[in-house]
Amino acid sequence: MSAPETSAQQWKDTPIAPVLRLQAVSRVHGAGPAEVHALSGVDLDVLPGEFVAVMGPSGSGKSTLLTLAGGLDAASSGRVVVEGQELGALTTRALAAVRRRSIGYVFQDFNLVPALTAAENIALPRELDGLSARRARTEAQAALAEIGIAELADRFPDEMSGGQQQRVAIARALIGERRLVLADEPTGALDSSTGEAVLAVLRARCDAGAAAVMVTHESRHAAWADRVVFLRDGRLVDESGPARVEASLRVGLGNLGGSGGSDTAGDTE
Amino acid sequence: MSIRHGLLALLDQGPRYGYQLRTEFESRTGSAWPLNVGQVYTTLSRLERDGLVEPSGEDDEGHVFYAVTEQGRQELRSWFDTPVDRRSPPRDELAIKLAMAVTVPGVDATAVLQAQRGHTMTALQALTRLKARALAAVERPGAAGPDLAWLLVLDQQVFQAEAELNWLNNCETRLIRHAARPARETAVREGERER
Ligand SMILES: Nc1ncnc2c1ncn2[C@@H]1O[C@H](COP(=O)(O)OP(=O)(O)OP(=O)(O)O)[C@@H](O)[C@H]1O
Numbered sequence: 001m002s003a004p005e006t007s008a009q010q011w012k013d014t015p016i017a018p019v020l021r022l023q024a025v026s027r028v029h030g031a032g033p034a035e036v037h038a039l040s041g042v043d044l045d046v047l048p049g050e051f052v053a054v055m056g057p058s059g060s061g062k063s064t065l066l067t068l069a070g071g072l073d074a075a076s077s078g079r080v081v082v083e084g085q086e087l088g089a090l091t092t093r094a095l096a097a098v099r100r101r102s103i104g105y106v107f108q109d110f111n112l113v114p115a116l117t118a119a120e121n122i123a124l125p126r127e128l129d130g131l132s133a134r135r136a137r138t139e140a141q142a143a144l145a146e147i148g149i150a151e152l153a154d155r156f157p158d159e160m161s162g163g164q165q166q167r168v169a170i171a172r173a174l175i176g177e178r179r180l181v182l183a184d185e186p187t188g189a190l191d192s193s194t195g196e197a198v199l200a201v202l203r204a205r206c207d208a209g210a211a212a213v214m215v216t217h218e219s220r221h222a223a224w225a226d227r228v229v230f231l232r233d234g235r236l237v238d239e240s241g242p243a244r245v246e247a248s249l250r251v252g253l254g255n256l257g258g259s260g261g262s263d264t265a266g267d268t269e
Numbered sequence: 270m271s272i273r274h275g276l277l278a279l280l281d282q283g284p285r286y287g288y289q290l291r292t293e294f295e296s297r298t299g300s301a302w303p304l305n306v307g308q309v310y311t312t313l314s315r316l317e318r319d320g321l322v323e324p325s326g327e328d329d330e331g332h333v334f335y336a337v338t339e340q341g342r343q344e345l346r347s348w349f350d351t352p353v354d355r356r357s358p359p360r361d362e363l364a365i366k367l368a369m370a371v372t373v374p375g376v377d378a379t380a381v382l383q384a385q386r387g388h389t390m391t392a393l394q395a396l397t398r399l400k401a402r403a404l405a406a407v408e409r410p411g412a413a414g415p416d417l418a419w420l421l422v423l424d425q426q427v428f429q430a431e432a433e434l435n436w437l438n439n440c441e442t443r444l445i446r447h448a449a450r451p452a453r454e455t456a457v458r459e460g461e462r463e464r
Pocket residue numbers: 029030036037038056057058059060061062063064065
């Protein structure tokens with residue numbers, strides 16, 4: 001895994017274009033007394049290689065943030081930019097192309113096509129992109145293997161457990177060279193060690209240069225990210241991230257090489 | 270207690286000298302709790318005083334080996350057989366700090382809580398990075414007992430940090446609810462309590 005200090009250093013020295021940029025993004029539902037501010041003035045940049053976790057209470061706007069970032073919904077105000085393209089300025093067709101080519105989306109409720117097998121569900125966006133059925137199928141197999149469920153390729157969604165469907169949905173989001181992976185509670189239906197395996201895959205994708213935003217309720221899962229942002233009532237409240245990591249790493253890293261220089265902590269009995 | 274029994278457990282696998290014990294203890298626990306050699310020798314001499322270990326010769330370099338006694342073996346067995354007592358948890362500084370923060374006038378308890386949450390989350394991220402390495406180590410062919418031991422200890426710290434974060438989130442929700450109560454009702458209740 002890449003050392004966080006190094007990447008933080010990089011960002012400081014060379015301006016790298018973010019894969020995702022949210023600028024003063026708001027989303028208001030309804031009008032008048034029924035008005036709901038699902039998201040208010042959110043700014044967020046996600047750089048290549050960066051894994052961001054979004055936490056917050058139910059109804060705080062996490063899914064809203066993700067659907068706006070993925071171009072599934074339009075902001076009431078503000079700008080959403082993915083790989084340099086402002087989503088609000090695109091035609092429906094161009095937006096669909098960005099969604100297919102650049103963005104992998106894992107839905108909170110999986111959203112698999114019931115009439116298609118696992119492999120077909122995963123291959124679908126690639127075929128829509130013009131890939132041959134065989135190529136797409138090969139890629140789908142690889143994505144299934146990466147996520148540890150190669151044997152489920154020919155199952156239909158209603159023949160799989162919730163956790164298995166969730167992993168198919170993740171494989172679908174990872175297929176191809178998607179630069180931005182957006183995942184809404186991708187570990188919700190998974191047990192602890194399966195969830196961990198999925199997070200390790202997401203982490204590896206980011207270490208290989210992709211950007212990811214993941215919504216989660218579990219701190220243990222959020223901790224796989226480089227940065228954790230908290231939403232409350234549609235606003236970003238506080239953050240932990242690379243800036244604060246170094247100090248705490250001292251505690252953990254003394255461990256690694258079994259370096260003999262840690263005689264200070266005197267836990268005497 | 271834990272160092273004492275940890276050393277007994279290592280000696281149960283054969284005689285060892287102080288520095289070896291320190292190294293092995295740390296490799297089992299991923300040096301989550303670093304020991305200094307002084308602590309090892311102090312503990313060994315107490316174990317010897319209590320008849321649980323005994324010196325068992327020196328090597329050419331003058332390292333003094335220790336071996337576990339029969340009594341030491343019994344002590345170790347009973348340690349493994351007895352659950353760790355959780356009925357009177359140790360004082361927790363953070364719990365005390367928050368308890369004070371919500372009662373001392375002029376302290377912003379939410380700010381205290383949010384600062385802690387950021388800090389604990391950062392610590393959890395650091396632990397998770399270590400865990401990713403430990404996971405990879407355990408999956409390697411030829412992974413050994415100490416690799417697994419290290420992963421288990423890291424898991425424990427991860428779950429503990431997560432529990433603290435869950436508790437902090439819960440505190441935050443309670444503070445928000447508390448603040449949202451109608452002011453008059455609050456005043457009346459407080460008045461009642463005084464009477
Ligand atoms: N189509 C809609 N019409 C009206 N209000 C909406 C709509 N979609 C979302 N909201 C409101 O916007 C707010 C944010 O919703 P959102 O789904 O983003 O929450 P969330 O943080 O993802 O919650 P959860 O953890 O429960 O999934 C909520 O108050 C929700 O009721």
